[in-house]
Amino acid sequence: MRIALDAMGGDYAPEAIIKGALLAAEQLEKEDEILLIGQEEVVHSLLKEYGYTGQNIKVVNATQVIGMAEHPTKALSQKTDSSIAVGYGMLKAQQADAFCSAGNTGAMLVGAMFSVKTIEGIIRPTIAGFVPKLSGGFGVILDVGANAECKPEVLEQFGETGSIYAKYVLGIENPKVGLMNLGEEESKGTVVTQAAHQRLKNNPNVNFVGNLEGRDLFNDKADVIVCDGYTGNIIIKMAESIYEIMHEKNIKDPFFDNFNYETAGGSPILGINGNAVIGHGVSSPLAVSNMVVLAQKMISSKISERFRKNYSV
Template sequence: MRIALDAMGGDFAPEATVKGALLAAEQLDTDYEILLIGKEEEINPLLKEYGYTGTGIKVMNATQVIEMGEHPTKALTQKPDSSIAVGYGLLKAGKAHAFCSAGNTGAMLVGAMFSVKATEGILRPAIGGLVPKLSGGFGIMLDVGANADCKPEVLEQFGEIGSIYAKYVLDIEKPKVGLMNLGEEEGKGTVNTQAAHQRLKVNPNVNFIGNIEGRDMFNDKADVIVCDGYTGNIILKMAESIYDILNEKNMHDPFFDKFNYEAVGGSPILGINGNAVIGHGVSSPKAICNMVLQAQKMVASNLSERFKKHTGAQ
């Protein structure tokens, strides 16, 4: 199994990416291989400097880099030999089983939609955000940024694909699905959330428990939290800020430490024909390592194929 990693993506690339790949290589199963994609003349000296002599990491040359501030669609068109374009090319051709990058988020999303494409039957692929739970482990919230506005049928489908991720990657046997809303009562919310509630309530593919409120984020009321990308992104960034504030005040707790982006490494793109994970732009070696390990779980659980089976796509 091969996990492609964008060596040039992120504010501290390629140094942080190469170090993260080395950390991940120590923990991956022996049948996994990391493909470091980027400028060979920068990556190879780093591997040599860090004393790597193993066989689990291979370098694939890509001469171009999509910078953080570039327009995603334009950059992918104008830079076909960029590390992101090459990574998605490998994923599409089946030469990699997952692709990870801490680079340009927009380019990662556009690349997914125009290379491996959405799974047939999936209306809108989503970005999932892992949510720490007070009782231990994680739940998943989607969407956290790919789709700012969502129709009721899209929110309903988020409940379905989130349940698949929760069951097969997070090992939650019967995930509970909650719809983020401004009240628990069935009639609360916007026109879209009210309609989504009605659809989820009768959907046999999800274990829907009703509306949840912001205070239910970290308890065990729901394992899959459904919301539009506008709401989810605000919640995600606020949660990250809680960790930053506590860290600045030198206050540490095992639960709040899970709010640190490094703990999970990245956010999966769900509902596409392949496994892709987007890392934080300021990813450290630890974050890169955990992003790769998350991709390994997605590959091992056969996640993208499960989306196809769920929608009937062949």
């Protein structure tokens, strides 16, 4: 498999990205390749500086970089030789099986929509996050930032796509789906969440367990947590802050270590014709390595093909 990695994206690029690629290369199979996309001379120079002599990291030249604060659509249209544009071009041309970047999140989303495009039948692609469970393992929460406002039918579809991801990537046989709300009762919530509850309840393709409250995030009530991107983003950022606070206070616990963004490495974009993972802007080498490993799992599970099969008419 070939995993394209944006060498220029992120607050600590390219150094942290290339170090992460070196860590990931140690975990991949011999025949797997990491395709580092970026300014060729810079990337080759750093690989040499870090003593890399292996064969499964290749360099793909991209002369331009999209900054973290640039307008996504404008930057992609004007910087056609940027590392993000080149990465998506390779994904579309099937020269890469996955594309990962810790760069401009908006550009990653816009790039997906205009290159590999949304799978037919998917209303809105979604960014998925991961929630550690007290009993072990992880659940998946979606959306965590792509869609700040969602119609009921979109939330329903998040339950479907989240279930497929949980089954084939996380290995949960019959994932339980819950709708994040402000109460357990069906009558609770906004007009949107009330309607979404009824749609999920009557959907034979999901194992719907009802509404969830905030206290249910880390227990076993649900494996798939459905919410709009506004709510999901707040939840994920709050979880990250818990780890940071405990780290500052020198409190160590294996469960709370899973709140560290480095553990998951990134957030997959679900519902597009290909495998794409968005990393945290401050990604460290460990986070980058785990982002690549996450992409490897997505490729192995054939998750994008499973989405297409599920929504094909």
